[in-house]
Amino acid sequence: MQYISILIAAIFAHNIALRYFLGWCPLVSQSKKLSSAWGMGVAVTLVMTITSAVNWPVYHFLLVPYGLEYLQYIAFIIVIASTVQVLEMVIERFFPSLYTTMGVFLPLITVNCAILGVSLFMILRDYTLLTGIVYALGSGIGWSVAIVSLASIREKLRFSDVPKPLQGPGITMLIAGIMAFAFLGFSGMVGIK
Amino acid sequence: MGYLSPIIVLDLVAGSLAIVLVVANKLFAEYEDVTVDVNDGEEEFVVEGGVTLLQAFTQNEIYIPSACGGQGSCGFCTAKVKEGGGPVLPTEEPMLTRDQLIDDVRLSCQVKVREDMEVQIEEKYLEVEKYSAVVESTRDVTPSIKEIVFDLKEPETIDFKAGQYVQVQVPVDGDTVDRAYSIASEESVHDKVMLTVQLIEGGLGSTYLHELEEGEEVEFTGPFGDFYIQDTDATIIGVAGGVGLAPLRSIVFSLLEKGVDKEIWLFYGSRTMEDLYYHEDLQELADEHDNFHYVPALDSSQPEWEGEVGLITEVMKDYLDKGDDMEGYLCGPPPMMDATIDLLTEYGIDEEDILYDDFS
Numbered sequence: 105m106q107y108i109s110i111l112i113a114a115i116f117a118h119n120i121a122l123r124y125f126l127g128w129c130p131l132v133s134q135s136k137k138l139s140s141a142w143g144m145g146v147a148v149t150l151v152m153t154i155t156s157a158v159n160w161p162v163y164h165f166l167l168v169p170y171g172l173e174y175l176q177y178i179a180f181i182i183v184i185a186s187t188v189q190v191l192e193m194v195i196e197r198f199f200p201s202l203y204t205t206m207g208v209f210l211p212l213i214t215v216n217c218a219i220l221g222v223s224l225f226m227i228l229r230d231y232t233l234l235t236g237i238v239y240a241l242g243s244g245i246g247w248s249v250a251i252v253s254l255a256s257i258r259e260k261l262r263f264s265d266v267p268k269p270l271q272g273p274g275i276t277m278l279i280a281g282i283m284a285f286a287f288l289g290f291s292g293m294v295g296i297k
Numbered sequence: 298m299g300y301l302s303p304i305i306v307l308d309l310v311a312g313s314l315a316i317v318l319v320v321a322n323k324l325f326a327e328y329e330d331v332t333v334d335v336n337d338g339e340e341e342f343v344v345e346g347g348v349t350l351l352q353a354f355t356q357n358e359i360y361i362p363s364a365c366g367g368q369g370s371c372g373f374c375t376a377k378v379k380e381g382g383g384p385v386l387p388t389e390e391p392m393l394t395r396d397q398l399i400d401d402v403r404l405s406c407q408v409k410v411r412e413d414m415e416v417q418i419e420e421k422y423l424e425v426e427k428y429s430a431v432v433e434s435t436r437d438v439t440p441s442i443k444e445i446v447f448d449l450k451e452p453e454t455i456d457f458k459a460g461q462y463v464q465v466q467v468p469v470d471g472d473t474v475d476r477a478y479s480i481a482s483e484e485s486v487h488d489k490v491m492l493t494v495q496l497i498e499g500g501l502g503s504t505y506l507h508e509l510e511e512g513e514e515v516e517f518t519g520p521f522g523d524f525y526i527q528d529t530d531a532t533i534i535g536v537a538g539g540v541g542l543a544p545l546r547s548i549v550f551s552l553l554e555k556g557v558d559k560e561i562w563l564f565y566g567s568r569t570m571e572d573l574y575y576h577e578d579l580q581e582l583a584d585e586h587d588n589f590h591y592v593p594a595l596d597s598s599q600p601e602w603e604g605e606v607g608l609i610t611e612v613m614k615d616y617l618d619k620g621d622d623m624e625g626y627l628c629g630p631p632p633m634m635d636a637t638i639d640l641l642t643e644y645g646i647d648e649e650d651i652l653y654d655d656f657s
Contacts, residue, residue, distance in 0.1 A: 140387065162310060170302045179310050186314040193325040200383050200411065 107238045109294050114242025116290040120218050121250040122283055123291075127218030131251050132276050134209070141255030143206035145248025149241065151191065151213050152222050155184045156240035159223040160233045180223050188214045218247055254280055334380075334415045335359065340423060350376060350405035350416065360425045360518050361418055367406035376405040381414035424456055425518060428463075430490065432513045438493065438574035442540055443507055444481070447490045447515060454487040455519070459526055459551035460544045460626065462654070463490065463519030467505045473516075476502030479544035479628065479654060480520065484551040490517075493574065495540035524626070524654040526552065531624040531650070532560040534617070536609060536637050538629025539567060544654060545628060546575055553586055562616065565593045566609035566633060570602055592616060609633060610640045619644050625651035 120126050127148065134144040159180050167173055192210045196203045213219060222243045226236040257279055266275050328346025333353055335341065342357040351367050351374050354360070363374040372392035378401055385393070389404045405416075430447035438444045449455060457480060466473040482491035494506045509515065526533070526548055533552070535545045542565060549563055567573045573593055583591040594605035594612045605612045610633075617623070625641045627634050634653050641651050 166306055166310065170306055172303050172306055175303055175307060178307065182311055182314060186318055189318055190321045190325075193321050197325040204384050204386055 107235065110235060110238050111242040111245075113294045114239050115246040115249060116287065117292075117294055118243075119246040119250060119287050119290075120222060120243040121247045122280070122287040124221065125284075126221045127216050127247055128280070130209075130212055130216060131247075131254065131280065132273050134212075135251050135255040135258055135276065138252070138255045138259055139205075140209070141251045142248075144209045144212075145244075145251050147206040147209045147213055148216065148218065148247050149244025151184070151188055151210070151216075152219050152240045152244040152247075153237060154191065155180075155187050155219055156223050156226055156236050157233070158183050158187060160226065160231075160236050163227055176224070176227060177220075180220055184219055184223075185214050218243070250280075250283065253283065328411055331381075331410055332413045333357075333410060334413075336417055336420065336423065337415075344410055346409075346411050348410055350378075350382070350403075350408040350410055350414070353410050354405065354418075358427055359418070359422060360427075361405065361422045362521070363406060369404055369407050372404065374405045375402050376408075377401055377417040378403045378408060379415040379417060381410075381412045382408045382416075383411070421520075425521065426452060426455075427516065427518045428452060428455065428490075429514060429516050432509050432511050432515060433489065434511060435509060439572050441572075442493055442495045442574055444491060444493050444574075445506060445509065446482075447492070447517075449488055449490065450514075455490060456487065457484065457520035459484045459547040460524045460652075460654070461520035461522040462524075462544070463492075463517045464521065465492075465502060465506065465515065465517040467502050469501065474501060475518070477521070478502070478506075479522075479541075479547070481543040481546050483547060483554055485554055493540060493543045493546075522654065524628075524652050526626075527624060527650075527652075529624060530559055531622045533562065534613075534623050534625045534641065534646075535561065535563040536613070536625065536627045536629065536633075537563065537565045538609065538633040539572065541628035541630070541654075542575065543628070545626060546579075548626060549579070549582070549589065553582060553589055558588055561589045563589070563591050564609050564613055564616075565591070566596070566612075566629065567593065568596050570595065570599050590616070608636070610636045613637075613640060617644055621645075623650070625653075627651065627653035 114120070117123070121128065121131055130144055135141050162179055162183060163176055167175055167179060188210055192207060195207045195210070222240050226239060231239060254276070258276060261275065270278070326347060330343050331346045332341060332343050340359065342353070344353040344356060348356070349367065351361070351363060361374055361376070363371065367374070369388050369392065375393070375397065382403060385398065385403065386407050389407045392404055393402060428449055429451045430449045433446045433448040435443055435445045460479070462477045462479045464475040464477050467476050478492045478494060480490055481493045482489060492506070494503050496507050497503045524544060535548060537545045545563060549561060552561060563579065565573070576593065579591045583589050592605060592612060594607060594609055595602055598606045623641070623644070623646050625637070625646055627637050638648070638651055638653070642648055
């Protein structure tokens with residue numbers, strides 16, 4: 105039950121993109137087309153889950169015993185960077201069709217703050233390994249929900265009369281802001297510890 | 298110990314990740330050898346998988362045009378992929394037209410070779426080869442233009458269409474850069490290549506070529522270019538400016554040698570009499586052949602000069618009739634070419650029937 109509520113909370117009430125405003129770079133730049141938004145969403149979810157699963161033991165079994173918690177930023181960044189590298193190789197090798205849809209986005213994710221943010225939240229909130237993974241999975245799905253809905257709205261924008269100075273990133277920021285308001289409505293639904 | 302532990306732990310994390318990466322690279326990023334079949338068996342080669350199709354071509358000495366060097370931004374390196382190669386990548390889509398996408402045309406710098414492939418490229422690129430040659434003779438044909446004849450060594454012969462060019466590999470600090478020069482010799486000459494090169498102050502290629510001595514070795518790739526005689530009955534209007542005579546010399550000599558009976562005009566603009574080259578040869582040729590008309594023109598009059606004077610476009614107006622079935626072949630400095638293109642379209646030649654070489 106605890107896992108389900110964390111999952112739901114991570115997707116809706118504590119949406120990493122619309123509540124914490126993390127990972128906005130790709131959110132704005134990759135939401136032009138629905139198909140690339142899907143690819144980006146899947147890639148972020150995958151990387152988020154895997155890196156949290158690796159970062160948890162690194163933190164608890166390597167950094168904590170030696171009192172080196174302050175090294176977590178550097179350690180996590182290295183872990184994320186190399187995980188993305190390996191993941192890209194594996195996907196390119198064994199799932200060529202998946203590589204063409206989402207693999208090309210993987211290098212963009214290495215420097216995505218949402219990925220690092222989720223690992224840091226996991227440590228901050230003192231999650232167990234399993235809870236951490238569920239939380240990361242939920243956050244990834246939440247981020248995907250945000251970018252996919254944003255992309256769907258943007259595709260419809262073609263038919264709207266957007267004032268010239270606002271076209272492109274400008275109107276996207278406004279829409280994402282309004283979406284963030286909408287997601288505030290979920291906050292009473294389920295909390296996060 | 299207190300200072301050492303962060304270093305040790307961090308090194309441990311980074312070190313083990315490095316090992317993982319090395320192992321992963323070995324396990325996943327190395328592919329087996331695959332076979333690439335080009336133009337239905339005309340050429341076949343084996344490469345180690347994982348490289349791009351363009352790299353595979355280059356490794357096997359098939360040179361297709363690629364202006365951006367494989368970044369997927371020029372769209373020149375297209376190849377039809379009939380078998381293997383996977384689906385079209387998002388990086389290729391913007392560069393390909395609808396028709397190309399339907400026709401399985403891909404950008405070879407983006408397609409990775411991971412399985413046996415069957416591809417189709419334009420026939421002419423298979424004829425592109427890397428030649429090593431020896432300088433047979435050099436002579437000054439004008440104060441600034443040198444005629445250089447290369448004797449081909451490996452491979453020993455070349456097939457090209459009059460008007461095409463080669464890319465000479467100019468050595469620079471242990472590396473080479475390519476410089477394009479039109480072939481001036483006739484199509485029927487297969488064992489030699491003749492270039493005419495104008496010395497340009499500070500120019501890499503022209504300085505290198507002008508300093509060559511007999512017997513020195515040179516490497517070049519080719520032949521390249523869409524600038525060659527089309528198979529039609531239309532009257533040929535050749536327009537050359539300065540050193541731009543080289544491809545037109547090849548075109549005129551090759552056609553007349555074949556005994557073609559269509560009308561051929563050659564308008565040749567030059568600054569002074571001293572800058573005209575192959576002048577006597579062309580005059581002789583014009584005397585021998587009724588269908589070849591040679592009209593040289595100087596920028597300004599000179600005492601001994603009896604021919605035309607003035608801008609080449611003005612001179613041409615006296616000789617051409619509007620509405621005739623004509624094709625333009627131009628090579629020269631850009632302002633001259635622009636003016637000539639304007640004139641020829643005014644005289645009723647479709648823009649697609651005006652071919653020109655632009656090396657500026």
